[in-house]
Amino acid sequence: MDLQEGKDKFIQSWGALGSSWGINRTMAQIHALLLISPVALSAEEIMEELKISRGNANMNIRALIDWGLVFKELKPGERKEYFVGEKDMWEVVKNIITQRKKRELEPMLKVLDEISSVEEVDAESKEFVKVIRDIKLFSSKADSTLDSLVKADSNWFVGTFMKMIR
Amino acid sequence: MDLQEGKDKFIQSWGALGSSWGINRTMAQIHALLLISPVALSAEEIMEELKISRGNANMNIRALIDWGLVFKELKPGERKEYFVGEKDMWEVVKNIITQRKKRELEPMLKVLDEISSVEEVDAESKEFVKVIRDIKLFSSKADSTLDSLVKADSNWFVGTFMKMIR
DNA sequence: CAAAATTTTCAATACTTCCTGAAAAATTTA
């Protein structure tokens, strides 16, 4: 397989993967492109490479910066902004976990909290509150497990955890 | 807060959460409804409760059964099918991990494998292959970690892991 | 400060995914 074919395949697959994870295709493709690019790329170059409009490129680059997956790089003497991708996969995963935890898990915990104040007047409402408390307990555990995971370092992940769990 | 309000809020939030996880809103709502329902429900009842069409209900119930999150229940002497939700959150999470691993992570591993056969003729292609191999290594580790996680039992998750990691 | 370069915004539109409802298929009953 030649380089261009490999690159295209990677960008394409990474984009498809993103789609099933609530990340839009273009955003995932830009991320893929920057992951495999040895040098920082300008918006122009990204537009060119992925055949997308300026607006689209700009929006998704901002979003990636927001997620901590891409960084601006200013070249001395150059007016354009350049962008580099976070290459350390463990960092990538940690950032995604952190963001999604904040955006999704935490709001859900809040809702579960509110909901468990339903008055337990009859069998049905008692059962409801029980189920909700169960889910809340589980979610809180997931939440703090993810916290610890994010604090742990990459070596821990690739080493100890694997051995321990087997 | 009263029961109906609590139920509605839960179904609504669970639906929203699903959307950001590549699971469509209705599917997540049906799952939520069955999670908090103490009894099995028929398609009719689900349609009624969520105000959705028969077709929509049917499709999404099938999908949930496919994911192992909902089961058919046949009541003796009744012609209709009834459905119950998997109530054990650990089972729910395990099924989701298993399915998504199979549908997304494993195909990605396959692609990474193919791609790492790019000929390393120059600096650029060497760098590309290096990055891809890195990602592949990481993904394989994630894959087997998830395998172990799914094999482990719920107690392990709620107990040991939490202590160890802190 | 004005001109040039670059980035950002956003209304219009293209694209994708989801949902409906009615017809077809399947299953059960008598």
Add this chain to the structure above:
DNA sequence: TAAATTTTTCAGGAAGTATTGAAAATTTTG
């Protein structure tokens, strides 16, 4: 086997998301 009941399918339309492109805003340069 025919009628009744229930489930499944799927074309067409609705709703939701993503993308474009051009204008506005911002930044840099001389």
